[in-house]
Amino acid sequence: MDQMERAPRRVITAFIVARFPSSPKGGEASRVLLLRRSDKVNTFQGYWAGVSGSLEKTDPDALFRAKTEIKEETGLVADVDIELIRAGKPLHVDGGTKHPNKTFEVTPFLFRLKNTKADIQIDWEHTEFRWIAPADILSFTTVPKLPETLARVYLPRSIHEGLEELKADRSLGAREMSLRALDILRGSLTDPTFYLFRKFAPLTPRGVYLTLLNAAYHLSAVRPSMSASIRAALGRVLSSLRQTVDQVERELESDPDRDATSNAVAVNRIKDALVNFVADTHQDIATSQERLNDHAASAVHAQQHTRWELRLLTVSSSSTVLAVVEEIAQRLNRDSDQTAGSSTRLHVHVLESRPLCEGSTSFVPQLASRLSQSSPNFPIHFHVHTDASVLSLLLTTPIDFILIGADRLDPSTGDAVNKTGSAVAAGCARLAKGLGVPAPKVVVVTDSSKIAAAEGDGGMERKASEELFDAYAGKHHPSTGAGANDPVTVTVDYDNVYFERVPAEWIDTVVTEEGVFEREERGSGEIALQMVARVWERRRTVLGVFDDL
Known part of the structure; x- marks a missing residue:
């Protein structure tokens, strides 16, 4: 057995599910497509399987191979006849007694058949196909670990609905x-x-x-x-x-x-x-949130520019930032009680956060509601701004701190990943400082559970373009082009990026439940990487549990 045979062959297995009428009286039942392999294929002739195939060197990813094999083996076209539901964690499969010298790394996929009347056209790789109840897969003579492979992507109903x-x-x-x-x-x-x-x-x-x-x-x-x-x-x-x-x-x-x-x-x-x-x-x-609130509020309270006024700026609607600002307001309110009513005026500037404007529709009303209960007599002033106006705001209005959350803190760089608009706010603060304008400190408040290495594209989610259209009142060019009768093809892409990376050198302070960590002034711009790396190493041990799959 040579080295090539010892290395697992990377393959995909794609399952297609559909809902068919379960009885003449109504109701539907889920069915999964199984195909019987012909004697013309190299492995597991006569065994039942899902759509399968080996990854090729030119494939950009496993999903591309899955869609290609589905088209070849069933005639179904991706995004027309079928749509992806989910991919599962790859699993290692031995060839068993049939092929003892072979091993496979199988990436499972689950697709939904959009039209149950679509015509399945099998090719030479199979002799027949059946739609079966998912649990009945154990009644068939299948390729090794096919039931386990299906279970990776065919989930309990409550989990599917939760996802x-x-x-x-x-x-x-x-x-x-x-x-x-x-x-x-x-x-x-x-x-x-x-x-x-x-x-x-x-x-x-x-x-x-x-x-x-x-x-x-x-x-x-x-x-x-x-x-x-x-x-x-x-x-x-x-x-x-x-x-x-x-x-x-x-x-x-x-x-x-x-x-x-x-x-x-x-x-x-x-x-x-x-x-x-x-x-x-x-x-x-x-x-953990209570400890983080305490650390962040103490840091802000100790470093505010003046005794009588505190101005904060935040982006979008972070529940962590909301809790921190609430704690700051409560402390200021207690201070005013102890000084015979001489209260510090708190100004909270909020960038609305396109396209859904959570800063205006979520953060402001939530914080206002919570403070009306916890600090009913404390004056707080909200100011909502468009995302694009942040530089003008920083050049004309004294801001003490920019508070942003972080959905992820990179352990190798100290960069923070947060809602789009965060990097612009932090970068504009740096620009204002370079122009000689008193600039706010950029403070990232996040619990240490968000320290994690990047995976894939680093979590820069893109959402549906339609979310952008609501503000256009229908006055936008469709992304489908200029039309069949127009000799000039025009395509417009609407890029709805939800998250972005804030470079560590643009961040002054990171606050977690473990404490306050100031930027190291040694030219590198790194943010307390010793702390970040220590927490990450500790967490990697816990995350190793997923290797049991």
């Missing part, structure tokens, strides 16, 4: 998103579709853990810009759960009288442990 919710959300920050992901994971325990193969085999403690782990993998990947916080929360819960599973399995193995009831009791122990770990993590996140 759709998080994907569509435009209001939650990273911290809130991680809390919601924890709740979705916990809620899946009561989902009757939690275990795909329940009618064929009993659920085991390890099965509960792996099902939850796979769900957590998808929950942490659904919003790339916020994956650091979500993955940290889920990783902590599942790392603790893994230890419980190991302990429960050892107890089962040492019990000579164990039976089906013993297994059921053990499964319930794992489920109960998950519920408790989620509750503990909720509390830990709340405590």
Whole structure:
């Protein structure tokens, strides 16, 4: 066996699902497409499989190969007949007794058939196809680990619905998103579709853990810009759960009288442990936010320019920044009570944050509502600005601090990734300082769970162009071109980038629940990289739990 055979062959397996009428009385049932491999293919002749194929050197990515193989093997066209639902974590598959010298790295995909009347046209690679209930895959003689491959992408209904919710959300920050992901994971325990193969085999403690782990993998990947916080929360819960599973399995193995009831009791122990770990993590996140608020408010309070006026600028609507500003206001209010009513005037300048203007529609009303309850007599003045006016604002209005959140803090550079507009605000502060104008300090407030290395494009999410059109009142050129009768083709792209990188050298201070970290003045512009790197190394151990998949 040479080196080429020892190296896993990179392949894709694409499953196509559709909903068909389940009875003449109405209702629908999900079905997944299986194809039987012909005797003309090189491997696993006569076995049932999904659409599959090996990645080629010229393929830009695995998704391209999946769409190509679907077109070749079924005649279905991507984005016309089918649409991508999700990709799963690759898994290693041995060739089994049929091909003992072969190993494969399989990247699974799940596609939705948009039109159930579409004509499936198989090619020479297959002899027949069937639409089956997903769980019935265990009744077929399939290529190795095909049921496990399907389970990577065909998820419990509650997880699927939760993923759709998080994907569509435009209001939650990273911290809130991680809390919601924890709740979705916990809620899946009561989902009757939690275990795909329940009618064929009993659920085991390890099965509960792996099902939850796979769900957590998808929950942490659904919003790339916020994956650091979500993955940290889920990783902590599942790392603790893994230890419980190991302990429960050892107890089962040492019990000579164990039976089906013993297994059921053990499964319930794992489920109960998950519920408790989620509750503990909720509390830990709340405590972390309180410590962060304290550190940030103390830093701002100690460094404000004048005793009688404090001016802050923020971007969009960060729940972390909101909590920090609320704490600052409460402290100023307490100070005024102690000085016979001589209060500091607090001005909060907010960039509206196109295209959905969360700064105006979310941040201002939320903070105003919370302060009306916690500090009802404290005067606060809000000023909402367009994103494009930030330089003019900084050149004409004294601002003490720019407070921005961070959905991710890069451990290798100290750069912060946050809502688009953050880098412009920080960069304009630097420009104003260079012009001799008193410039605000740029302060990033974020909990340490958001320290994470970049993956892919670094989480620079792009959203639908239609979000930009609302402000145009229909007066925009369609992105489809000039029309078939026009000899000149005109294409207009509307780029709706949601997140951007704020370079470390534009940041003066980073505040986390672990303390206040000032920029190192040694010419490098790095932000407390020792702290960032230390936290990242600690977290990588917890995130290693995802390697169990």
